[in-house]
Amino acid sequence: MQLDRRAFVKLVAGGVGGTLLSPLPWKLLDDVSIWSQNWSWRPSPERGAATMVNTVCQLCPGGCGIRVRLINKKNAVRIDGNPNHPVNRGGICPLGASGLQFLYGPSRIETPLQQTGKRGDLKTLKPISWDDALKILAEQLQGMRKEPQGLVCLTGRSKGTVSELLARFLQAYGSPNFLVMPSEAETESLGLLVSQGEAGQVAYDLEKSKLVLSFGADYVGGWGAPARMMAAFDGWRSKPQGERTRIIYAGPRGSLSASKADDWVAIAPGTEAALALGLASVIVREQLYSQAFVAGAFGFEDWSDGQGRSRQGFKSLVIKDYAPERVSEITGAAKEKIVELAREFAKTKPAVALSGRGQGRAPDSLYEFLAVQSLNALVGSLRQPGGVGVSPKAPLTAWPAVAQDEVSKKGCSAPRLGGAAADVPVSSVQNLVKRMSEGKPYQAAMLWVYEANPAYSLSEGKELLAALEKVKMVSFSSFMDETAMMADLVLPAPTFLERLEDGPTPAGLQYTVFNLSTPVLKPKFETRHPGDVVIKLAKSLEGSIAASFPWNDYEAALKERVKGLAAGKSGWVAAEAGLQPWAKLGQTLEPNYSSFDDLWKKLTENGCWCDTSQGMGAGAFKTHSGKFEFACQRLREMGVAGDDLACLPHYEEPVLAGDPAQYPLVLVPYEIMALTNGPLANPPFMTKMLFDFELKGSDLCVEINPQTAAKAGLKEGMPVGLKTERGTFRARVHLTNVARPGVVFIPVGLGHRGFDAYIKGKGVNVNEILIPQQDRVTGLPTWQGTRLAIVKA
Amino acid sequence: MSGEKKQQGSDKVGWVLFVVGLVGGLVVGWVLFPQVLYSTQQQPLNFNHVVHVEGGGMNCEDCHQFRPDGTYAGFPGVDNCAGCHQAPMVSGDTKTEEKLIAEYIEPGKDIPWVSYSWQPDNVFFSHAAHVKGAQMKCTECHRDVLKEAKTPLVKVNRLTGYRADTMKMFVCEDCHAAKNVPNGCDVCHK
Numbered sequence: 001m002q003l004d005r006r007a008f009v010k011l012v013a014g015g016v017g018g019t020l021l022s023p024l025p026w027k028l029l030d031d032v033s034i035w036s037q038n039w040s041w042r043p044s045p046e047r048g049a050a051t052m053v054n055t056v057c058q059l060c061p062g063g064c065g066i067r068v069r070l071i072n073k074k075n076a077v078r079i080d081g082n083p084n085h086p087v088n089r090g091g092i093c094p095l096g097a098s099g100l101q102f103l104y105g106p107s108r109i110e111t112p113l114q115q116t117g118k119r120g121d122l123k124t125l126k127p128i129s130w131d132d133a134l135k136i137l138a139e140q141l142q143g144m145r146k147e148p149q150g151l152v153c154l155t156g157r158s159k160g161t162v163s164e165l166l167a168r169f170l171q172a173y174g175s176p177n178f179l180v181m182p183s184e185a186e187t188e189s190l191g192l193l194v195s196q197g198e199a200g201q202v203a204y205d206l207e208k209s210k211l212v213l214s215f216g217a218d219y220v221g222g223w224g225a226p227a228r229m230m231a232a233f234d235g236w237r238s239k240p241q242g243e244r245t246r247i248i249y250a251g252p253r254g255s256l257s258a259s260k261a262d263d264w265v266a267i268a269p270g271t272e273a274a275l276a277l278g279l280a281s282v283i284v285r286e287q288l289y290s291q292a293f294v295a296g297a298f299g300f301e302d303w304s305d306g307q308g309r310s311r312q313g314f315k316s317l318v319i320k321d322y323a324p325e326r327v328s329e330i331t332g333a334a335k336e337k338i339v340e341l342a343r344e345f346a347k348t349k350p351a352v353a354l355s356g357r358g359q360g361r362a363p364d365s366l367y368e369f370l371a372v373q374s375l376n377a378l379v380g381s382l383r384q385p386g387g388v389g390v391s392p393k394a395p396l397t398a399w400p401a402v403a404q405d406e407v408s409k410k411g412c413s414a415p416r417l418g419g420a421a422a423d424v425p426v427s428s429v430q431n432l433v434k435r436m437s438e439g440k441p442y443q444a445a446m447l448w449v450y451e452a453n454p455a456y457s458l459s460e461g462k463e464l465l466a467a468l469e470k471v472k473m474v475s476f477s478s479f480m481d482e483t484a485m486m487a488d489l490v491l492p493a494p495t496f497l498e499r500l501e502d503g504p505t506p507a508g509l510q511y512t513v514f515n516l517s518t519p520v521l522k523p524k525f526e527t528r529h530p531g532d533v534v535i536k537l538a539k540s541l542e543g544s545i546a547a548s549f550p551w552n553d554y555e556a557a558l559k560e561r562v563k564g565l566a567a568g569k570s571g572w573v574a575a576e577a578g579l580q581p582w583a584k585l586g587q588t589l590e591p592n593y594s595s596f597d598d599l600w601k602k603l604t605e606n607g608c609w610c611d612t613s614q615g616m617g618a619g620a621f622k623t624h625s626g627k628f629e630f631a632c633q634r635l636r637e638m639g640v641a642g643d644d645l646a647c648l649p650h651y652e653e654p655v656l657a658g659d660p661a662q663y664p665l666v667l668v669p670y671e672i673m674a675l676t677n678g679p680l681a682n683p684p685f686m687t688k689m690l691f692d693f694e695l696k697g698s699d700l701c702v703e704i705n706p707q708t709a710a711k712a713g714l715k716e717g718m719p720v721g722l723k724t725e726r727g728t729f730r731a732r733v734h735l736t737n738v739a740r741p742g743v744v745f746i747p748v749g750l751g752h753r754g755f756d757a758y759i760k761g762k763g764v765n766v767n768e769i770l771i772p773q774q775d776r777v778t779g780l781p782t783w784q785g786t787r788l789a790i791v792k793a
Numbered sequence: 794m795s796g797e798k799k800q801q802g803s804d805k806v807g808w809v810l811f812v813v814g815l816v817g818g819l820v821v822g823w824v825l826f827p828q829v830l831y832s833t834q835q836q837p838l839n840f841n842h843v844v845h846v847e848g849g850g851m852n853c854e855d856c857h858q859f860r861p862d863g864t865y866a867g868f869p870g871v872d873n874c875a876g877c878h879q880a881p882m883v884s885g886d887t888k889t890e891e892k893l894i895a896e897y898i899e900p901g902k903d904i905p906w907v908s909y910s911w912q913p914d915n916v917f918f919s920h921a922a923h924v925k926g927a928q929m930k931c932t933e934c935h936r937d938v939l940k941e942a943k944t945p946l947v948k949v950n951r952l953t954g955y956r957a958d959t960m961k962m963f964v965c966e967d968c969h970a971a972k973n974v975p976n977g978c979d980v981c982h983k
Contacts, residue, residue: 007807014814022822027830031952037913038954044914047867049860
C-alpha cells in the first residue's frame with residue numbers, strides 16, 4: 001500500500017475531525033483564557049478566620065478608636081472605626097482607613113541604621129544591630145556629658161508617655177532643650193495660661209452649641225479631632241428645621257467648611273483677630289454681652305496695675321480701635337455684615353467661636369487666639385453647656401521626681417536653645433535652628449527626632465540641615481522620611497499597630513479621654529519601642545540618670561501612670577456603642593471596672609477610658625486676679641514688649657516678607673483631609689483622593705481667583721513659576737472662585753523627597769518657598785502669608 | 794481501466810485512513826488529552842468518610858463547620874481530629890492513624906488537605922449565603938462523600954492550576970438564573 005498525498009490529507013482530515021468532536025480544542029481555549037488566574041507568583045492573600053481587634057489610631061492626634069480586621073490573627077486586612085469609641089463613634093478618616101499602608105508599605109525602616117559615609121547618602125546608611133547601635137549612642141552620650149545641654153530632643157508629639165520619658169531623659173541627663181514641633185496647641189496652652197491661669201487645651205462643647213462661628217477653623221476638614229467633628233457636624237445638621245445649629249465660617253478661602261456653613265464671610269488672610277474684635281466692639285457698644293460674666297472678670301473695664309498706673313481695659317480697646325468701619329477696612333467684610341454677625345452671635349445661646357485656622361495644627365498668633373476666646377467669654381459661653389472651657393486632664397499618677405546630679409542641674413539651668421524673646425513656656429524651633437547654626441549661646445551636639453519630620457515640615461528645613469553639620473542626629477522614625485534620611489543613627493520604632501502607646505484627650509474635647517493603643521500584631525521588622533530604647537539607654541549611663549528610670553520597660557512606666565485612673569473612682573472604659581460622655585458633663589461616672597488590673601485588661605481590649613467628672617473647669621481661675629482676665633497680666637510679667645496692648649488681645653497687621661511691587665500676590669498655605677501633613681507622608685489610598693485640579697500627574701496645582709489669573713494672563717492648568725524671597729518652584733494654576741483675589745493658595749503635604757516611590761516627587765513642598773512670620777510672643781512660625789510673584793515656568 | 798481500478802483502490806484506502814484519523818483524533822481528545830492535561834495529587838492521608846459517619850456516628854457538621862461570624866471554615870483543623878484521636882483508637886488498619894497522630898496531632902500541625910474545588914482569588918464565594926441563606930445541600934455542588942471509604946485523587950489542570958472539579962462560571966450563572974438571584978459581575982467578582 002502506498003500513502004499518496006490524497007490519502008494523507010484524508011488521514012489528517014480524519015484526525016482533525018476526531019479532535020474537533022472531542023473536548024480538546026474547546027477545553028484548551030477555555031484554559032488559555034483563565035491561564036493567569038492561579039499563577040503561583042501572583043500575590044494571594046492568605047485565607048482563614050477573621051478576627052477584629054480594637055485599638056486606637058495614632059496617625060494624628062485625633063484619638064479615634066479603630067478596629068483592625070486580622071486574618072489568622074497575623075495579617076491585617078482592614079481598618080474600621082470602632083463604634084464603641086466615644087470620640088469617633090464608628091467614624092474613620094481617610095488617613096486612618098489607609099493605616100495599613102504604613103504597616104506594609106515600602107518606606108518602613110527594617111533595622112537600626114548607621115550612616116557610615118556622607119550624611120544623606122542612603123547607600124552608606126548601613127544596617128547595624130540594636131546592641132551596637134545602643135552602644136554607640138551610649139558612648140557618644142557619655143562623651144557629651146560634660147556639656148549635657150548640647151543634647152536636643154525634637155518631638156512632634158507634646159503629650160503621651162513616650163514624650164514624657166524623652167523629656168525625663170533630657171532632664172536627668174542635664175538638658176533644657178526638649179522641644180515640640182511648632183503647633184497651635186502650644187499657642188492655645190499659653191493663651192489659657194495667661195487668660196485663665198492654667199495651661200491646657202480648649203474644650204468645645206460643640207455637641208450642644210446652637211451657633212458655631214469658625215475663625216478659619218476647618219471644622220469638617222481636619223480641625224480638632226477630625227472624626228469627632230464629622231460626628232458633631234452630623235448632629236448639627238440632623239436637628240429638625242428651626243433647631244438646626246447655625247454655622248458661620250470666616251476665612252479667606254472657600255474651604256470645605258466654608259461650603260458647608262450657612263454663611264461664609266470672606267475676609268483678607270490673617271485678619272481673623274480683627275474680625276473677632278470687631279464683633280466684640282459691636283457687642284460691647286450695644287451692651288449685648290453677658291453682664292454677669294463680665295462683672296466677674298478682670299480687665300474688661302480700665303484697670304490699674306500694682307504701681308497704681310491706669311491701664312486700658314478690653315472694653316475701651318474694642319470701642320476705640322475696632323469699630324465696624326475700621327474692621328471692615330482691615331478684613332474686607334462689609335460693615336453691615338459685621339454688625340449683623342455680632343448681634344447674632346450675642347443673641348443666640350449657646351454660641352461658640354472656634355480658634356485655630358485650618359486644621360488647627362499650624363500655630364496662629366497668640367493675640368488672635370485671645371481675641372477669639374475673649375469673644376466666647378464676652379457672651380458668657382465660658383464654662384457653659386454648648387460653650388467652651390478647658391479640657392480636663394486625666395488623673396494619671398505622677399512619676400517620682402527626676403534624680404538630678406550636679407552635671408544635670410548645671411546643664412538644665414543653661415538657657416533654652418528654643419526659648420522665645422519673652423519668658424514663655426513655649427519652645428520655638430525657628431529659634432533653635434538659628435541658635436544651632438550660630439553655635440550660640442552654646443553648641444548643640446546631638447539632636448534626637450521623634451514623631452517629627454523637621455527636614456520636610458519646617459520652612460527652615462535647609463537651614464536646619466546646614467546647622468546639623470556640627471551635630472549628630474538620631475531619628476526614631478518608623479519610615480524613611482526626609483529627616484531619617486539625614487540621620488547619623490536611625491533607631492526605628494514599630495508602627496502604631498505593632499506597639500503599646502497611650503494617647504491624651506484629643507484636641508477640642510470637653511470630657512477626659514485616655515486612649516491606649518495595643519499591638520494588634522507582632523512587629524514585622526527589627527524595631528524597638530522608643531520608650532524601651534530610652535529606658536535601656538538611661539540604664540546604661542553613669543551618674544544619676546539610671547536612677548530616674550526605675551522601670552524595666554515602657555509598659556511598666558506606663559502602667560504606673562495609669563494606676564491614677566483606677567484610683568480616681570470615676571470614669572468608664574468605652575465598651576459599648578452609644579456612649580455620650582458630653583451629655584453627662586460634670587457628673588461622676590460609676591466606674592465599670594473593679595481594680596487597676598481589671599481597668600488595664602479592659603483598656604487593652606477596648607482602647608478608651610473616658611470621664612466627665614471634671615466638667616470643663618469650675619471654681620476660681622488660677623490667674624492673679626482669680627478671675628478670667630481680658631487683660632492678661634501674666635503676659636507683662638513674662639516680659640512681653642508693648643505697653644497696655646501687651647496684655648490685651650489685639651490685631652497686629654502682619655508684616656509679609658517681600659516687596660509688594662516685586663511680589664504683588666500673597667501666598668497662603670492650606671490643609672486638606674486628603675493630604676496628611678504631620679510627620680507622615682500620604683499613603684497611596686489617600687493620594688488617589690486628590691482631584692486633578694489639586695495634583696495633575698506630578699504637578700501641584702495652586703488655587704488662584706479667575707480675576708487675578710486674567711490680569712496675569714493665566715489660563716486653567718497653565719504651568720507657572722511661583723517665586724518668593726525664599727525660592728521658586730513650578731506648579732500649575734487652578735482657577736477657582738474659592739480663592740480670594742490677589743491670593744495664591746497652596747496645599748500643604750506634597751513634594752516629598754523621602755518615603756516611597758508612591759509619594760516621592762509628587763508635587764512640591766510649600767515650605768520650601770514659605771516665609772512664616774514669627775509670633776512675637778511665642779516665637780512660633782505663623783502662616784500669615786508670604787509675598788509671591790508669578791514668573792515664567 | 795487499470796488506472797481507474799487503481800484509483801478506486803486508493804480511494805478505499807484513503808477512507809480507511811480517514812476513519813483511522815478520526816478514531817485516533819477522538820481517542821487523543823477524549824482519552825489521552827485529559828490524562829496529559831491533569832496531574833493527580835494524593836491527599837496527605839486517606840480519610841474514610843464511611844467509617845466516621847456510619848461507624849463513628851458523626852454528622853457532617855462535626856468537621857465541616859461555619860465560624861461564629863458566619864464564614865465557612867474550610868478544611869477542619871487538626872484540633873477536630875485530636876478530639877478523638879489524641880490516643881490511638883482504631884483497630885485493624887492502624888497505619889493511617891499512626892501517621893495522623895505522629896505527623897499532625899502531636900506537633901499540632903494542620904493536615905494539608907488539597908481542595909477539590911478551589912476557586913481562585915478573583916472569585917468571591919460565600920458558603921454561608923448558599924447553605925444558610927439559600928438552604929442548599931452540600932451535594933448540589935460537591936460530590937457525595939457519604940459512601941467514600943477512600944479519598945479520591947485530586948486532578949489539577951497543568952495549564953491553569955484549576956482543579957478538575959472546580960465549578961465553572963456558567964454553572965454558577967445557570968443556577969443563579971434558574972433561582973432568579975442576581976447574576977451581575979459584582980455578585981462574585983468584587
